[in-house]
Amino acid sequence: MSRKLPGFLFWLQWTIATVLGRLLGRAAVELLTWVAGNGPHILPVRMLLLGAAIGICQWWVLKPYLPRAHRWLVATMLGGGVTGRAAVLTGLTQWLVLRCCVPRAGIWIGTNLIAGMMSWFLFQWVSGPLLVSLGVHPWSVALARLLGDLVEGGVTASVMLGLLKQSRVNLTQLGRTPDSLPYRKLDLRTVLLPR
Template identity: 25%
Template sequence: MVYAEPQARPAVLRGGPLFRRWLLVVTIGEFLGFSVPAVAGAVTAGWSTLAALGVILAAGAVEGTALGLAQASVLRQALPGLPARRWVLATAGGAVLAYVIGMLPSTLADRWAELPAAVLALGGLVLGVALLATIGTAQWLVLRTVLPRSASWIVTTALAWLAGLAVFLVFTMPLWHPGQPIVLVAAIGAAGGLLMAAVTSAVTGVALRRLMP
Protein backbone atom coordinates (compact mmCIF):
# COMPACT_ATOMS: atom_id res chain seq x y z
CA MET A 1 0.00 0.00 0.00
CA VAL A 2 1.31 3.44 -0.93
CA TYR A 3 0.75 6.22 1.55
CA ALA A 4 0.54 9.79 0.32
CA GLU A 5 2.63 12.22 2.26
CA PRO A 6 0.57 14.92 3.93
CA GLN A 7 0.87 18.24 2.17
CA ALA A 8 2.41 21.03 4.18
CA ARG A 9 0.06 23.88 4.96
CA PRO A 10 1.14 27.27 3.65
CA ALA A 11 2.74 29.49 6.26
CA VAL A 12 0.37 32.01 7.81
CA LEU A 13 1.65 35.55 8.18
CA ARG A 14 1.93 36.83 11.73
CA GLY A 15 3.90 39.38 13.73
CA GLY A 16 6.63 41.42 12.12
CA PRO A 17 6.44 39.76 8.67
CA LEU A 18 2.71 40.51 8.53
CA PHE A 19 3.23 44.16 9.45
CA ARG A 20 6.05 44.66 6.95
CA ARG A 21 4.16 43.00 4.10
CA TRP A 22 1.04 45.00 4.91
CA LEU A 23 2.95 48.29 5.13
CA LEU A 24 4.65 47.78 1.76
CA VAL A 25 1.79 46.31 -0.28
CA VAL A 26 -1.02 48.43 1.15
CA THR A 27 0.99 51.65 0.89
CA ILE A 28 1.62 50.96 -2.79
CA GLY A 29 -2.00 49.98 -3.40
CA GLU A 30 -3.43 53.05 -1.68
CA PHE A 31 -0.90 55.35 -3.37
CA LEU A 32 -1.77 54.05 -6.83
CA GLY A 33 -5.47 54.20 -6.01
CA PHE A 34 -5.35 57.73 -4.60
CA SER A 35 -3.45 58.98 -7.63
CA VAL A 36 -6.69 58.61 -9.61
CA PRO A 37 -8.77 60.99 -7.42
CA ALA A 38 -5.77 63.33 -7.23
CA VAL A 39 -5.68 63.62 -11.02
CA ALA A 40 -9.49 63.75 -11.21
CA GLY A 41 -9.56 66.56 -8.66
CA ALA A 42 -6.98 68.54 -10.64
CA VAL A 43 -8.84 68.05 -13.92
CA THR A 44 -12.23 69.04 -12.45
CA ALA A 45 -10.92 71.92 -10.34
CA GLY A 46 -12.70 74.52 -12.47
CA TRP A 47 -15.92 72.56 -12.88
CA SER A 48 -19.10 73.02 -10.94
CA THR A 49 -19.56 70.69 -7.98
CA LEU A 50 -22.37 68.77 -9.63
CA ALA A 51 -20.44 68.38 -12.88
CA ALA A 52 -17.40 67.05 -11.02
CA LEU A 53 -19.40 64.76 -8.72
CA GLY A 54 -19.66 61.79 -11.07
CA VAL A 55 -15.98 61.91 -12.01
CA ILE A 56 -14.85 62.13 -8.38
CA LEU A 57 -17.10 59.27 -7.27
CA ALA A 58 -15.84 57.07 -10.10
CA ALA A 59 -12.28 57.92 -9.10
CA GLY A 60 -13.15 57.08 -5.50
CA ALA A 61 -14.40 53.67 -6.60
CA VAL A 62 -11.06 53.06 -8.34
CA GLU A 63 -9.17 54.10 -5.22
CA GLY A 64 -11.24 51.81 -3.01
CA THR A 65 -10.81 48.90 -5.39
CA ALA A 66 -7.04 49.35 -5.51
CA LEU A 67 -6.86 49.58 -1.72
CA GLY A 68 -9.12 46.56 -1.26
CA LEU A 69 -7.11 44.43 -3.68
CA ALA A 70 -3.84 45.31 -1.96
CA GLN A 71 -5.23 44.60 1.50
CA ALA A 72 -6.90 41.37 0.43
CA SER A 73 -3.67 40.06 -1.10
CA VAL A 74 -2.02 40.33 2.33
CA LEU A 75 -5.02 39.31 4.42
CA ARG A 76 -5.41 36.06 2.50
CA GLN A 77 -1.95 35.12 3.76
CA ALA A 78 -2.93 35.92 7.35
CA LEU A 79 -6.58 34.81 7.24
CA PRO A 80 -6.89 32.15 4.52
CA GLY A 81 -10.68 32.05 4.89
CA LEU A 82 -11.18 35.72 4.07
CA PRO A 83 -13.62 36.25 1.16
CA ALA A 84 -11.37 38.47 -0.94
CA ARG A 85 -14.03 39.53 -3.45
CA ARG A 86 -16.38 40.68 -0.70
CA TRP A 87 -13.52 42.58 0.95
CA VAL A 88 -12.70 44.43 -2.27
CA LEU A 89 -16.34 45.27 -2.96
CA ALA A 90 -16.85 46.45 0.63
CA THR A 91 -13.75 48.65 0.46
CA ALA A 92 -14.76 50.16 -2.88
CA GLY A 93 -18.30 50.81 -1.63
CA GLY A 94 -17.01 52.38 1.57
CA ALA A 95 -14.67 54.63 -0.39
CA VAL A 96 -17.48 55.86 -2.66
CA LEU A 97 -19.67 56.57 0.36
CA ALA A 98 -16.81 58.47 1.97
CA TYR A 99 -16.48 60.66 -1.12
CA VAL A 100 -20.24 61.25 -1.18
CA ILE A 101 -20.15 62.41 2.44
CA GLY A 102 -17.04 64.49 1.81
CA MET A 103 -18.67 66.32 -1.09
CA LEU A 104 -22.01 66.98 0.61
CA PRO A 105 -21.01 70.35 2.14
CA SER A 106 -19.91 71.80 -1.21
CA THR A 107 -22.78 70.20 -3.11
CA LEU A 108 -25.37 71.63 -0.71
CA ALA A 109 -23.47 74.83 0.08
CA ASP A 110 -26.45 77.13 -0.64
CA ARG A 111 -28.74 75.27 1.74
CA TRP A 112 -26.07 74.85 4.42
CA ALA A 113 -25.44 78.61 4.47
CA GLU A 114 -28.99 79.19 5.72
CA LEU A 115 -28.59 76.91 8.77
CA PRO A 116 -27.73 78.19 12.28
CA ALA A 117 -24.08 77.95 13.31
CA ALA A 118 -24.83 75.33 15.98
CA VAL A 119 -26.56 73.10 13.44
CA LEU A 120 -23.66 73.50 11.03
CA ALA A 121 -21.16 72.55 13.71
CA LEU A 122 -23.16 69.50 14.76
CA GLY A 123 -23.76 68.48 11.15
CA GLY A 124 -20.08 68.84 10.35
CA LEU A 125 -19.15 66.67 13.33
CA VAL A 126 -21.62 63.96 12.37
CA LEU A 127 -20.50 63.96 8.75
CA GLY A 128 -16.85 63.88 9.77
CA VAL A 129 -17.33 60.86 12.02
CA ALA A 130 -19.42 59.11 9.38
CA LEU A 131 -16.80 59.79 6.69
CA LEU A 132 -13.97 58.37 8.80
CA ALA A 133 -15.99 55.28 9.73
CA THR A 134 -17.22 54.32 6.26
CA ILE A 135 -14.40 52.09 5.02
CA GLY A 136 -13.69 50.54 8.40
CA THR A 137 -17.34 49.65 8.97
CA ALA A 138 -17.74 48.18 5.50
CA GLN A 139 -14.58 46.11 5.94
CA TRP A 140 -15.51 44.94 9.43
CA LEU A 141 -18.74 43.44 8.12
CA VAL A 142 -16.49 41.09 6.11
CA LEU A 143 -13.67 40.77 8.64
CA ARG A 144 -15.94 39.61 11.47
CA THR A 145 -16.81 36.46 9.51
CA VAL A 146 -13.22 35.19 9.85
CA LEU A 147 -11.87 37.14 12.83
CA PRO A 148 -14.12 37.32 15.93
CA ARG A 149 -13.91 40.31 18.28
CA SER A 150 -12.58 42.57 15.55
CA ALA A 151 -14.98 45.51 15.95
CA SER A 152 -12.04 47.68 17.01
CA TRP A 153 -11.08 47.67 13.31
CA ILE A 154 -13.71 50.37 12.75
CA VAL A 155 -12.15 52.74 15.28
CA THR A 156 -8.61 51.91 14.21
CA THR A 157 -9.36 52.54 10.55
CA ALA A 158 -11.09 55.82 11.38
CA LEU A 159 -8.06 56.98 13.36
CA ALA A 160 -5.76 55.85 10.57
CA TRP A 161 -7.65 57.90 7.98
CA LEU A 162 -7.81 60.88 10.33
CA ALA A 163 -4.04 60.79 10.73
CA GLY A 164 -3.48 60.15 7.04
CA LEU A 165 -5.74 62.98 5.92
CA ALA A 166 -4.09 65.34 8.42
CA VAL A 167 -0.66 64.52 6.99
CA PHE A 168 -1.99 64.95 3.45
CA LEU A 169 -3.43 68.41 4.21
CA VAL A 170 -0.38 69.59 6.15
CA PHE A 171 1.82 68.61 3.21
CA THR A 172 -0.29 69.76 0.28
CA MET A 173 -2.08 72.93 1.41
CA PRO A 174 1.06 75.11 1.69
CA LEU A 175 2.18 73.93 -1.76
CA TRP A 176 -1.08 74.38 -3.69
CA HIS A 177 -1.70 77.85 -5.08
CA PRO A 178 -4.26 79.26 -7.53
CA GLY A 179 -3.19 79.29 -11.15
CA GLN A 180 -0.73 76.41 -10.91
CA PRO A 181 -0.42 74.03 -13.90
CA ILE A 182 -2.60 70.94 -13.64
CA VAL A 183 0.47 68.70 -13.79
CA LEU A 184 2.00 70.41 -10.75
CA VAL A 185 -1.26 70.28 -8.80
CA ALA A 186 -1.58 66.55 -9.54
CA ALA A 187 2.07 65.90 -8.62
CA ILE A 188 1.68 67.62 -5.26
CA GLY A 189 -1.50 65.67 -4.63
CA ALA A 190 0.19 62.39 -5.54
CA ALA A 191 3.12 63.08 -3.21
CA GLY A 192 0.71 63.90 -0.41
CA GLY A 193 -1.17 60.73 -1.26
CA LEU A 194 1.98 58.67 -0.81
CA LEU A 195 2.51 60.12 2.65
CA MET A 196 -1.15 59.54 3.51
CA ALA A 197 -0.96 55.96 2.27
CA ALA A 198 2.11 55.23 4.38
CA VAL A 199 0.53 56.66 7.53
CA THR A 200 -2.79 54.84 7.14
CA SER A 201 -1.02 51.59 6.29
CA ALA A 202 1.24 51.84 9.32
CA VAL A 203 -1.63 52.48 11.74
CA THR A 204 -3.85 49.75 10.34
CA GLY A 205 -0.88 47.39 10.10
CA VAL A 206 -0.15 47.72 13.82
CA ALA A 207 -3.83 47.12 14.60
CA LEU A 208 -4.03 44.09 12.32
CA ARG A 209 -0.97 42.55 13.92
CA ARG A 210 -2.57 42.88 17.36
CA LEU A 211 -5.89 41.45 16.19
CA MET A 212 -4.35 38.23 14.89
CA PRO A 213 -4.97 35.21 17.17
Protein backbone atom coordinates in the same frame (compact mmCIF):
# COMPACT_ATOMS: atom_id res chain seq x y z
CA MET B 1 -3.34 31.22 3.10
CA SER B 2 -0.01 32.20 4.61
CA ARG B 3 0.93 30.54 7.90
CA LYS B 4 3.61 33.14 8.72
CA LEU B 5 3.01 36.19 10.82
CA PRO B 6 2.90 39.35 8.71
CA GLY B 7 5.83 41.71 9.20
CA PHE B 8 7.58 44.71 7.69
CA LEU B 9 7.06 43.46 4.15
CA PHE B 10 3.30 43.42 4.75
CA TRP B 11 3.47 46.97 6.12
CA LEU B 12 5.40 48.15 3.07
CA GLN B 13 3.11 46.35 0.62
CA TRP B 14 -0.03 47.74 2.30
CA THR B 15 1.33 51.30 2.27
CA ILE B 16 2.30 51.04 -1.41
CA ALA B 17 -1.03 49.38 -2.27
CA THR B 18 -2.97 52.19 -0.58
CA VAL B 19 -1.00 54.89 -2.39
CA LEU B 20 -1.21 53.05 -5.71
CA GLY B 21 -4.94 52.42 -5.26
CA ARG B 22 -5.58 56.11 -4.61
CA LEU B 23 -3.43 57.09 -7.59
CA LEU B 24 -5.18 54.67 -9.96
CA GLY B 25 -8.58 55.60 -8.53
CA ARG B 26 -7.95 59.30 -9.05
CA ALA B 27 -6.78 58.64 -12.60
CA ALA B 28 -9.96 56.65 -13.33
CA VAL B 29 -12.09 59.40 -11.78
CA GLU B 30 -10.34 62.08 -13.86
CA LEU B 31 -10.85 60.03 -17.01
CA LEU B 32 -14.54 59.57 -16.18
CA THR B 33 -14.91 63.30 -15.50
CA TRP B 34 -13.23 64.12 -18.79
CA VAL B 35 -15.52 61.72 -20.69
CA ALA B 36 -18.85 62.19 -18.88
CA GLY B 37 -18.59 65.62 -17.33
CA ASN B 38 -18.77 66.61 -13.69
CA GLY B 39 -22.46 66.55 -12.81
CA PRO B 40 -23.97 65.30 -9.56
CA HIS B 41 -25.18 62.14 -11.33
CA ILE B 42 -21.52 61.09 -11.82
CA LEU B 43 -20.52 61.39 -8.14
CA PRO B 44 -21.60 57.86 -7.05
CA VAL B 45 -19.77 56.31 -10.01
CA ARG B 46 -16.66 58.34 -9.20
CA MET B 47 -16.67 57.12 -5.61
CA LEU B 48 -17.24 53.51 -6.69
CA LEU B 49 -14.25 53.76 -9.04
CA LEU B 50 -12.03 55.18 -6.31
CA GLY B 51 -13.18 52.53 -3.83
CA ALA B 52 -12.68 49.74 -6.36
CA ALA B 53 -9.12 50.82 -7.17
CA ILE B 54 -8.13 51.01 -3.50
CA GLY B 55 -9.97 47.78 -2.71
CA ILE B 56 -8.24 45.81 -5.47
CA CYS B 57 -4.78 46.96 -4.41
CA GLN B 58 -5.40 46.28 -0.70
CA TRP B 59 -7.08 42.94 -1.45
CA TRP B 60 -3.95 41.80 -3.26
CA VAL B 61 -1.93 42.38 -0.06
CA LEU B 62 -4.57 40.92 2.30
CA LYS B 63 -5.41 37.71 0.44
CA PRO B 64 -2.62 35.57 1.99
CA TYR B 65 -3.63 36.61 5.51
CA LEU B 66 -7.41 36.99 5.55
CA PRO B 67 -9.95 34.27 4.78
CA ARG B 68 -12.47 35.35 2.14
CA ALA B 69 -10.36 38.42 1.39
CA HIS B 70 -12.33 39.06 -1.83
CA ARG B 71 -15.01 40.59 0.40
CA TRP B 72 -12.54 43.35 1.23
CA LEU B 73 -12.75 44.55 -2.36
CA VAL B 74 -16.54 44.76 -2.23
CA ALA B 75 -16.54 46.44 1.18
CA THR B 76 -13.99 49.05 0.12
CA MET B 77 -15.80 49.72 -3.13
CA LEU B 78 -19.13 50.19 -1.33
CA GLY B 79 -17.52 52.29 1.39
CA GLY B 80 -15.85 54.52 -1.18
CA GLY B 81 -18.99 54.60 -3.30
CA VAL B 82 -21.33 55.60 -0.52
CA THR B 83 -19.11 58.01 1.37
CA GLY B 84 -16.13 59.21 -0.60
CA ARG B 85 -13.75 60.81 1.88
CA ALA B 86 -15.93 60.11 4.92
CA ALA B 87 -13.48 57.44 6.03
CA VAL B 88 -15.50 56.31 9.03
CA LEU B 89 -18.13 54.65 6.81
CA THR B 90 -15.47 53.03 4.66
CA GLY B 91 -13.99 51.71 7.89
CA LEU B 92 -17.40 50.41 8.91
CA THR B 93 -17.88 48.46 5.67
CA GLN B 94 -14.38 47.02 5.97
CA TRP B 95 -14.99 46.13 9.61
CA LEU B 96 -17.86 43.91 8.48
CA VAL B 97 -15.25 41.82 6.65
CA LEU B 98 -12.64 41.88 9.42
CA ARG B 99 -14.89 41.07 12.34
CA CYS B 100 -15.36 37.42 11.38
CA CYS B 101 -11.73 36.52 11.98
CA VAL B 102 -9.83 39.40 13.62
CA PRO B 103 -10.19 40.11 17.33
CA ARG B 104 -10.87 43.75 18.21
CA ALA B 105 -11.61 44.57 14.58
CA GLY B 106 -13.69 47.56 15.71
CA ILE B 107 -10.43 49.50 16.06
CA TRP B 108 -10.36 49.58 12.27
CA ILE B 109 -13.28 52.03 12.07
CA GLY B 110 -11.50 54.65 14.15
CA THR B 111 -8.21 53.97 12.40
CA ASN B 112 -9.76 54.80 9.03
CA LEU B 113 -11.21 58.02 10.41
CA ILE B 114 -7.94 59.13 12.03
CA ALA B 115 -5.78 58.15 9.05
CA GLY B 116 -8.17 59.86 6.62
CA MET B 117 -8.17 63.04 8.68
CA MET B 118 -4.37 62.98 9.00
CA SER B 119 -4.09 62.58 5.24
CA TRP B 120 -6.49 65.45 4.58
CA PHE B 121 -4.84 67.81 7.09
CA LEU B 122 -1.38 66.99 5.75
CA PHE B 123 -2.60 67.65 2.21
CA GLN B 124 -3.99 71.03 3.30
CA TRP B 125 -0.87 71.91 5.30
CA VAL B 126 1.58 70.94 2.54
CA SER B 127 -0.41 72.11 -0.48
CA GLY B 128 -0.84 75.69 0.81
CA PRO B 129 2.87 76.57 1.00
CA LEU B 130 3.63 74.58 -2.15
CA LEU B 131 1.00 76.47 -4.11
CA VAL B 132 2.42 79.76 -2.87
CA SER B 133 6.06 78.86 -3.59
CA LEU B 134 5.56 76.92 -6.84
CA GLY B 135 2.44 78.63 -8.05
CA VAL B 136 -0.60 76.65 -9.18
CA HIS B 137 1.30 73.75 -10.63
CA PRO B 138 -0.10 70.22 -10.99
CA TRP B 139 3.04 68.75 -9.42
CA SER B 140 2.59 70.70 -6.21
CA VAL B 141 -0.91 69.30 -5.71
CA ALA B 142 0.24 65.80 -6.71
CA LEU B 143 3.13 65.94 -4.22
CA ALA B 144 0.83 67.08 -1.42
CA ARG B 145 -1.63 64.28 -2.23
CA LEU B 146 1.17 61.72 -2.34
CA LEU B 147 2.44 62.73 1.10
CA GLY B 148 -1.09 62.54 2.52
CA ASP B 149 -1.65 59.12 0.93
CA LEU B 150 1.68 57.85 2.30
CA VAL B 151 0.69 58.87 5.82
CA GLU B 152 -2.75 57.30 5.45
CA GLY B 153 -1.24 54.11 4.05
CA GLY B 154 1.39 53.94 6.77
CA VAL B 155 -1.06 54.47 9.63
CA THR B 156 -3.57 51.94 8.33
CA ALA B 157 -0.74 49.48 7.55
CA SER B 158 0.51 49.69 11.13
CA VAL B 159 -2.90 48.99 12.62
CA MET B 160 -3.74 46.23 10.13
CA LEU B 161 -0.38 44.61 10.83
CA GLY B 162 -1.11 44.65 14.56
CA LEU B 163 -4.61 43.26 14.07
CA LEU B 164 -3.39 40.44 11.82
CA LYS B 165 -0.51 39.56 14.15
CA GLN B 166 -2.86 39.43 17.13
CA SER B 167 -5.27 37.30 15.14
CA ARG B 168 -2.49 34.86 14.21
CA VAL B 169 -1.18 34.65 17.79
CA ASN B 170 -4.65 33.95 19.19
CA LEU B 171 -5.34 31.28 16.56
CA THR B 172 -1.96 29.62 17.10
CA GLN B 173 -2.58 29.43 20.85
CA LEU B 174 -5.91 27.75 20.14
CA GLY B 175 -4.31 25.34 17.66
CA ARG B 176 -6.40 26.65 14.76
CA THR B 177 -5.69 28.20 11.41
CA PRO B 178 -7.60 31.03 9.72
CA ASP B 179 -8.93 28.46 7.22
CA SER B 180 -10.71 26.61 10.02
CA LEU B 181 -12.57 29.67 11.30
CA PRO B 182 -16.34 29.43 11.28
CA TYR B 183 -17.85 32.02 9.01
CA ARG B 184 -20.40 34.28 10.64
CA LYS B 185 -23.11 35.35 8.26
CA LEU B 186 -23.85 39.02 8.22
CA ASP B 187 -26.92 39.68 10.29
CA LEU B 188 -27.87 43.30 10.85
CA ARG B 189 -29.15 42.46 14.30
CA THR B 190 -25.64 41.45 15.36
CA VAL B 191 -24.18 44.58 13.79
CA LEU B 192 -26.68 47.05 15.24
CA LEU B 193 -27.53 45.47 18.60
CA PRO B 194 -24.96 44.90 21.33
CA ARG B 195 -24.23 41.33 22.28
